[in-house]
Amino acid sequence: MWLFSKKGPSGFSSSSTAEEVTQGIDGTGLTAIVTGASGGIGAETSRVFALRGVHVIMGVRNMVAGVKVKEAIVKDNPAAKVDVMELDLGSMASVKKFASEYKSTGLALNILINNAGVLDSPSKLSQDNIELMFATNHIGHFLLTNLLLDTMKETAQRSNVEGRIIIVSSLGHRYSYPEGIRFDKINERSGSCGPFDYNQSKLANVLHANELARRLKVLRKISTNISWYYILYF
Template sequence: MLETLRYLVGSAGASGYGSKSTAEQVTENCRDLHSITAIITGATSGIGAETARVLAKRGARLVLPARNLKAAEDARARILSENPDADIIVMGLDLSSLNSVRNFVSEFESLNLPLNLLINNAGKFALEPAVSEDGIEMTFATNYLGHFLLTKLLLKKMIETAKTSGLQGRIVNVSSSIYKWFSGDMIRYLCEISRNKLRDFDPTRAYALSKLAIVLHTKEVAQRLKLINAANGGQRDGELCSSRSRQNQTHKRARRHGHRYSIFLDFEALENYSSGCCHNLLCSNTSSTCKCDREVLFGLQ
């Protein structure tokens, strides 16, 4: 209860920030980020767009992959109107398609750019049952499976960048506390919703499943990266870390449609985009590029 009250009033935690902190406040102590290249999925609106805006303001080169290229170009134009010198690349990517993910990675690698930050922010809340071209339920395919493959295919590039630059890389997976509300056999439920074997499709449970998968994936990636770092002598220079944040823009949509569990998300939905995306940026900060504490704000431990 005390933690909830502190959250509502915006009290600062151990990191020095609270729920009322903004993205610009979280990054105000950062040095010039012109040496940083970041890929941000879901950057055309909401938290992703604000994350991109602030990173561009700090000087980072941005790669904005999107299914809707017009929306991505509009997002790029908004950032350039504020920061005319920003380096922003728009590329096509449909996260629900594994073939599209592979094509995106191939095109990105052809640019011969470094990669310091990968922010897996994009998310989908499918209200009706649907499957991807790969036969996977659409919410899971977009929120988790696409990001899983994207991370896997880009990991080698990120490790190489960390080694050559000496700057700590960071993977940020955006999850949600709704993951705690999923119970049961994950694989069985995924098979059921992918094959449309359930009488009633529960969008919120499908969403919770995808977010739980993200949390589990993040833990596994973090553990494997620790082993890689240890094998390289455990040095901080060139280290690659994996963190997790959380998102709120889908929660309002869930409440509007009356899906169960949504009442427990109200506290998170109180955040605006500037406050909400500070989780992404706080997780993105590394000791090599910024003086910010790396603790995730409120919620996921």
């Protein structure tokens, strides 16, 4: 279909594969966290990063599924450096635990891929009593990013390699509620207008990325080694 094959300024299109996009790139020496790596886009991102030599830390809530993905990656690529760590983005306690354990490993962090996402129609609240899609897709990633930002800055300064944060949103962000994000009604589900709730969480992803880019560009002017930020959305 034309829409998927139209190339952008990068020379790639929506139908380009991760292998095509990373062809010729050597990621040896880089470390990346990929959230929601137990399936879908996160699993494929982890596989291709590992193929390019990146040390991948898969952040997953389902450890059994995560370990299976890791085993499949290593089976095809025995040199792959892949670790699996437990991370439930729908729980702030789990996000804090993950960040704390990650820091205690002493690993560097060059790339953070905030990919995990849930599109869930029945009304549910997270462990922290926040509407589940908003909690998982935005709040959990917002907290994770904040908790890992210093590690990313230290890595960038030490290695002289700019870091990257990728926040995976959706074209759906354009179709949120008319007022954008309903901060005062975040736990009130829209019933028949179900996609609005997913879309507002994806709008929050875009706003988060834009604001990070704005703040970190300022920092970047002060110190050349501070990471800057990038958004990818489908």
